[in-house]
Amino acid sequence: MPEPSEKDNFLFPTGRYYGEFTPEKLLFDANLQEFSHRVTIICALENGGKIPPLDAYNQIKALWQRLSNSRDNLLADDENPDKELN
Secondary structure, eight states, rough: OOOOOOOHHHHOOOOOOSSOHHHHHHHHHHHHHHHHOOOOHHHHHHTTTTHHEEEEEEEHHHHHHHHHHHHHHSHHHHHHHTTOOO
């Protein structure tokens, strides 16, 4: 995979993951960073008058739902360690 350009690093910054490593936690961290980045862009567009507040709200609500589903699917076992596997 090629290294991201300076422009990509500026437009799509990513942070390191410092938690206990599992592929699921790393993927959720990436989803969380993408959510944060998209919310920032939506808020900037709304503050600049490019999109109406209701559209911004609906877009953020949809992004939140996707993030919540991601958490439920990826981290469900971490929240209930005593849960028996069937």
